[in-house]
Amino acid sequence: MFGPFRATNPLSGGLLWKIPWRLSKFQKRRHRLRLRAVDSVVATLDAALAKRGQTLEAIERWKAEMPTEEEMLPKDKYTMFDRKEKKYRKGIHKLPKWTRVSQRINPPGY
């Protein structure tokens, strides 16, 4: 029952990962700051090229398709579509490498 060889879930079953189902308020804040950092990089590139009268397809596509941090709904900021989940949504922190990839848009209607 007690001691170093007690039968707890992680000891008997091997892997037991506990990932909270939602982000904490601190995680959310850091996530917003990361979103804004990406927005500022794109804005810097766009402004620099616009000065020279040039543009780039990747930047134009990003501006056309991707909402900025201010434009995003909280639902899209902190959760993402998943067809296997109840109500089709899971926390964005379930996405592998979620702090270093851009995941901003979800299927329309979900």
Next chain:
Amino acid sequence: MSFFRITLHRSAIGLPERTRGVLQALGLRRRMQTVFHPAEPQFAGMIMKVKELVRVQEVERRLTKGEVKAERTPEKGFYIEKAVRRM
């Protein structure tokens, strides 16, 4: 002629080979390393590929390695914030 001042802020460990290849092409090998590239569409496209990992500024000229280091080196010596009366 302006330049992009690119600093690698997040490591690319565990990211796809393509992403790490872009960083290598930009000359970024370690975190907080800074490189300068001309503000041209081809470099902007490369930065777009790694936009989650880098911080970018537009600057007028290339700084040397020494100048970049001098920016983040604190001043030598000390200063007195508030003089305390001697006993």
